[in-house]
Amino acid sequence: MRNNLKLIIVDDHQLFRQGLIKLLKERLENVSIKEASNGKELLSMLEVQKPDIVLLDLEMPVMDGLETSNVLLNNPKFSDIKIIVLSMHEHEKFVIELIESGVYGYILKDADIDEVLEAIHAVDNGQYYVSQHTFNAMRKDISEQSKFQHSFAQESEKLSSREEEILKLICKEYTNKEMAEELNLSVRTIDGHRNRLLKKTGMKNTAGLIKYALQTGIYRMD
Known part of the structure; x- marks a missing residue:
């Protein structure tokens, strides 16, 4: 993983953000991690500095994750930012729509820190992170x-x-x-x-x- 990796965690639950930041900093060296409570706050932060990866929740007040991902994915000035969705939503509809729209990974919030690190490592290396849950969602979508x-x-x-x-x-x-x-x-x-x-x-x-x-x-x- 590169030195000076820049991450932003976007989630409306402060306890979740701070807990994840603590775990990531314990396992990653030379990483910069910032936080935002919703999509609007994230977009304001991007005017100052752009991260390499955004870890994005879906359900948030003011500006949710779906709207935020749509803005990031459809604006050329944000084309270098890679999105990993962190969500409690297991429904295949969310997984398929977001993966096909261009996010780099989809992780359930009950995943352990090793899976989050694996996703970050893959995405930082230009790969898509496809978890077992994502594979299952794809297979179900295919069968239907x-x-x-x-x-x-x-x-x-x-x-x-x-x-x-x-x-x-x-x-x-x-x-x-x-x-x-x-x-x-x-x-x-x-x-x-x-x-x-x-x-x-x-x-x-x-x-x-x-x-x-x-x-x-x-x-x-x-």
């Missing part, structure tokens, strides 16, 4: 949209065996560097394959690629 599989088959280009191999590694949360080492390829070549996968499947991000792999049966999670 059987017609969608047919549209994938009709509209997406056929993947090469190498592209399918890389897609499976993406589903296993390999980084580009780890995939390059596994397949004896350069990181630049992996980048090229990843970009072609996005173009061929019509997906917008890694979460979309994982959903595509699950839906088409290219990857199966036991």
Whole structure:
């Protein structure tokens, strides 16, 4: 993880914010952590300094997490900020909508600190954090949209065996560097394959690629 990582925790419960800050500072070195009680307060803070990662609650007064994420994801000046949602909401609708909109991870608030750290580490390295809960939400969403599989088959280009191999590694949360080492390829070549996968499947991000792999049966999670 980089030095001088900048985080902002956005949650309306002060006790939760302060508890999480304490745990993170015990486990992370050279990290700057600020806090905000709602989305409006966060946006004011961003006028002064932008963080690398925002840990964002959904239910807050004044400006909730859904509205806040929409502002951040659709404004080019915030394009470098990565969002990890921290929420009590287990409903698949929230997970799917937010992951597909471009947030980098979705963690339930009852997760332990190790999972939060794992998500931060993955996102800081440019990866999406897809937890078991997120996988389950994707699989349920897929099972409820059987017609969608047919549209994938009709509209997406056929993947090469190498592209399918890389897609499976993406589903296993390999980084580009780890995939390059596994397949004896350069990181630049992996980048090229990843970009072609996005173009061929019509997906917008890694979460979309994982959903595509699950839906088409290219990857199966036991």
